[in-house]
Amino acid sequence: MKFTKFIFSTLNLSREYLESIFSLASKIEQNPENYLNKCNGKILAILFFEPSTRTMLSFESAMLRLGGSILGFASGKTSSSAKGETIADTLRMINGYADIAVIRHYLEGVGEIAKKYSSIPVISGGTGTQAHPTQAMLDLYTIKKAFGKIDGLKIALMGDLKYGRTIPSLLYGLAKYDDVTLYLISPKELKIRSHVRQRLNGFNLKFYEIDDISQIIDELDVLYVTRIQKERFPDQLDYERLKSSYKISPETLNNVKDSFILLHPLPRVDEITPEVDSLPCAKYFEQAKNGVFVRMALILNLLGVE
Amino acid sequence: METVEEKKLIVTKIKEGTVIDRIPPGKALKVLHVLGINDNYPYTVALAMRVKSKKMQLKDIVKIKGKMLTSEESQKLSLIAPNAVVNIINDYKVEKKIVLEIPEQVSEIIKCLNPNCVTNNREPVFPSFSVISKEPLILQCKYCDRLLEGQNLSEQL
Numbered sequence: 001m002k003f004t005k006f007i008f009s010t011l012n013l014s015r016e017y018l019e020s021i022f023s024l025a026s027k028i029e030q031n032p033e034n035y036l037n038k039c040n041g042k043i044l045a046i047l048f049f050e051p052s053t054r055t056m057l058s059f060e061s062a063m064l065r066l067g068g069s070i071l072g073f074a075s076g077k078t079s080s081s082a083k084g085e086t087i088a089d090t091l092r093m094i095n096g097y098a099d100i101a102v103i104r105h106y107l108e109g110v111g112e113i114a115k116k117y118s119s120i121p122v123i124s125g126g127t128g129t130q131a132h133p134t135q136a137m138l139d140l141y142t143i144k145k146a147f148g149k150i151d152g153l154k155i156a157l158m159g160d161l162k163y164g165r166t167i168p169s170l171l172y173g174l175a176k177y178d179d180v181t182l183y184l185i186s187p188k189e190l191k192i193r194s195h196v197r198q199r200l201n202g203f204n205l206k207f208y209e210i211d212d213i214s215q216i217i218d219e220l221d222v223l224y225v226t227r228i229q230k231e232r233f234p235d236q237l238d239y240e241r242l243k244s245s246y247k248i249s250p251e252t253l254n255n256v257k258d259s260f261i262l263l264h265p266l267p268r269v270d271e272i273t274p275e276v277d278s279l280p281c282a283k284y285f286e287q288a289k290n291g292v293f294v295r296m297a298l299i300l301n302l303l304g305v306e
Numbered sequence: 307m308e309t310v311e312e313k314k315l316i317v318t319k320i321k322e323g324t325v326i327d328r329i330p331p332g333k334a335l336k337v338l339h340v341l342g343i344n345d346n347y348p349y350t351v352a353l354a355m356r357v358k359s360k361k362m363q364l365k366d367i368v369k370i371k372g373k374m375l376t377s378e379e380s381q382k383l384s385l386i387a388p389n390a391v392v393n394i395i396n397d398y399k400v401e402k403k404i405v406l407e408i409p410e411q412v413s414e415i416i417k418c419l420n421p422n423c424v425t426n427n428r429e430p431v432f433p434s435f436s437v438i439s440k441e442p443l444i445l446q447c448k449y450c451d452r453l454l455e456g457q458n459l460s461e462q463l
Contacts, residue, residue, distance in 0.1 A: 106422060108452075193452075199451075
């Protein structure tokens, strides 16, 4: 298995590397007891300059389940960044306190700083609107688990494709697979950014940007929904008008394929109604749980343990 | 037809300095701006715009006495006047001839416009871009991935 030191983007991760992480995550999921002491004596630093529930807790859970310890902070306000400390200095300092770090920051390009200034492995827990690679990896793992493959699937991403940091990471991850057909469904204000489109054009990937899910929902294997944020719309009337068109209810899913799955990175607000939760296709809570196995696999890989 | 005066302006030799030839027509003023040549410049500057050219049909030419380009200036010039020829003149002779080419990477001379890019936030890193298209010119920030093109780019040159 190939080891790596920094995970800040899915763009530079090969399909082989992704598959090796998924394979290890699957082994951990099946036999977690085999991994209980793999990180004894190791410390994971949690450097979260922005709020988080799932990402932070699942990284903490992952390290604790591997027998390691955690330290860190959950807000920039309680760290020295509030006094003006740079990310570079924070990372150099944390190098003496921990064996591996996960960082979430509102700034974009943190990965390049980590590569330059950190001697310990660092994983992105989300950077600005740029990337959220571990979310994308757990999304891919969930899809792989459901279908046994990712190649050849028809997948739609719906909602805020412009500001959601998961979206570029998931798209670049999907681009590593063969014959994936992608539908990008969003209001015109929230389409993918030009630099993401430009990157996608460099892959052998079929993608279609549309604004209405009804025309394709019956042929989909996966629908990945993201939250449309109210504050992204200068005119609140536009938001009110659009939000209902991007809402998933049991009626929306009337004619989906038997094997169809519905994913969401969470938190959701009202883009998936609670009645959908009990349908067999609703996999978003399982998806969140999968995050622990994938992050355990990543910690083991970056520490060079497995 | 060029007048005798025009021809004289273009062919008059300078003893020491830089002659930039084959500038895309109309870009000479921008070239002077990039080189920081303004009304306080103490030496002779000759500028010819839309001169007939065998290779380009029309071109601009700039001659600047007493000026040697810095690497930063050359890098900027290559972005606004690709394929222009820089002649370094010493004692009336062309000492060196450089054809400007758009580089693969552009570093430090241009800022990323994304306010959330680490290069705009006191971190110890300098802006750096990959040239992802030469025609039209499009740069991509190596840190935050954002694209810089069109007016946003030309305003910084």
